[in-house]
Every structure is written in C-alpha cells, then in structure tokens.
Amino acid sequence: MKNLILGFVLVLLLSCGTESNKKLELKTVANGSAAVIPSDYNPEAKLGELNITLRNQGTPVANYVHAVRTGNLIFLAGKGPKQANGKNIVGKLGADLTIEDGYTAAREVAINQLSVLKAELGNLNKVKRVVKVKGMVNAETDFKDHSKVINGYSDLMVAVFGDAGKHARAAVGMGSLPGNMAVEVEMIVEVYE
Numbered sequence: 001m002k003n004l005i006l007g008f009v010l011v012l013l014l015s016c017g018t019e020s021n022k023k024l025e026l027k028t029v030a031n032g033s034a035a036v037i038p039s040d041y042n043p044e045a046k047l048g049e050l051n052i053t054l055r056n057q058g059t060p061v062a063n064y065v066h067a068v069r070t071g072n073l074i075f076l077a078g079k080g081p082k083q084a085n086g087k088n089i090v091g092k093l094g095a096d097l098t099i100e101d102g103y104t105a106a107r108e109v110a111i112n113q114l115s116v117l118k119a120e121l122g123n124l125n126k127v128k129r130v131v132k133v134k135g136m137v138n139a140e141t142d143f144k145d146h147s148k149v150i151n152g153y154s155d156l157m158v159a160v161f162g163d164a165g166k167h168a169r170a171a172v173g174m175g176s177l178p179g180n181m182a183v184e185v186e187m188i189v190e191v192y193e
Contacts, residue, residue: 037192043124043160047114050159054115055084066116073131074120074189079112080181081105090180094143097182102137102145105182106152113153113187114160121191130157130167132188138181139173146171153185 047054057066060077068075081089081104089105091097097105118124135150137143150171157165167187177184 067120076187078184078186081108088181094140102149103152109185110153110156129164129190133169134186135171136174136184138177
C-alpha cells in the first residue's frame with residue numbers, strides 16, 4: 001500500500017510539473033525509504049565547482065556539541081568566522097570592519113557550518129532544505145546593514161543547495177560576540193530520513 005501511495009504521489013508531482021521544469025527522480029535514501037529529489041541536486045559536486053574545501057571543526061571548547069539531530073531536523077550550534085589559517089575574523093562592523101569584510105566573515109561561517117553538516121551526515125546530498133538561519137553581527141549601535149553582512153552566509157547556502165538553500169532568516173546586531181568575532185550564525189536544516 002505504501003508503494004502504491006508513493007507511486008501516486010510521484011505521478012501527481014510529475015504531471016503537475018515543477019516551477020523550474022526540472023526532472024524529478026525517485027531516490028532511495030539512508031533508511032531505504034524513497035524521496036523525490038531533483039535529478040540535478042548534488043551539493044557535494046557543487047562544493048567542488050565552487051572550490052570550497054571543508055575543514056575539520058575539532059571538538060567544542062565549552063560544554064556543547066556542534067549539532068543535535070532530532071527526527072529529520074539538525075540544529076547547528078553557533079559558529080564563528082574561523083578561516084582556513086585557524087584565525088577568526090574579528091572586529092566590529094561600522095568601526096573596524098566594512099560591509100564587505102562582514103560579508104566575507106559570514107561566508108567563512110557558512111563554510112564552517114557546511115563542514116559540521118558533512119561530519120554529521122557523511123554526505124551533504126542528504127540535506128533536504130536549509131530551514132532557518134540566525135545571523136548575529138558584532139556591530140556598532142548605529143550600524144544598519146546587518147542583512148548585507150549575513151548575505152555572505154545565505155548566498156553560499158543557495159549556491160551550494162540551490163532552491164533548497166533558501167531559508168527563513170534573522171540578521172541581528174550584537175553589542176559583542178565571543179572573542180570579538182565579527183559574525184556568529186546558527187542554522188536549522190531538514191534532512192532526508
């Protein structure tokens with residue numbers, strides 16, 4: 001009965017078409033169940049095209065974990081803009097750093113979060129959707145371009161995951177962040193079961 005219903009849903013989806021007219025295919029995911037996934041969906045390959053190398057995030061230095069999975073959701077702890085050289089991008093937006101510096105910092109955070117996801121899942125192709133992003137910007141009180149800074153994170157999620165990378169988001173200013181880092185971002189991701 002389950003296969004009959006799944007087949008009916010697949011036929012319905014294919015007959016209705018999709019917004020971008022992409023081909024859909026039935027793929028078997030980790031637990032043996034089937035899911036409808038766009039045939040051109042391959043975040044792992046996209047990382048290579050973007051020349052992005054993921055980084056080992058090590059063990060958290062405080063009493064927390066990088067990610068917690070409950071059901072088909074993964075909640076990622078806040079990460080900062082640690083670069084490949086091991087140094088954080090630090091400073092306040094509107095004083096020490098430009099919007100462009102902040103954008104770059106947010107993009108570094110995105111690479112770090114993708115690294116956590118890869119370690120958690122083994123393969124980024126298991127990500128069904130980026131659900132929610134909370135971006136925190138270390139900023140002067142009169143700084144008003146938090147969204148432009150966090151775009152560095154959001155833009156990379158969309159570049160890697162396509163439409164599945166589009167997410168709900170908050171971009172807020174903070175009086176300070178740990179170690180004076182420029183940006184910290186949390187994320188919630190839905191994964192194929």
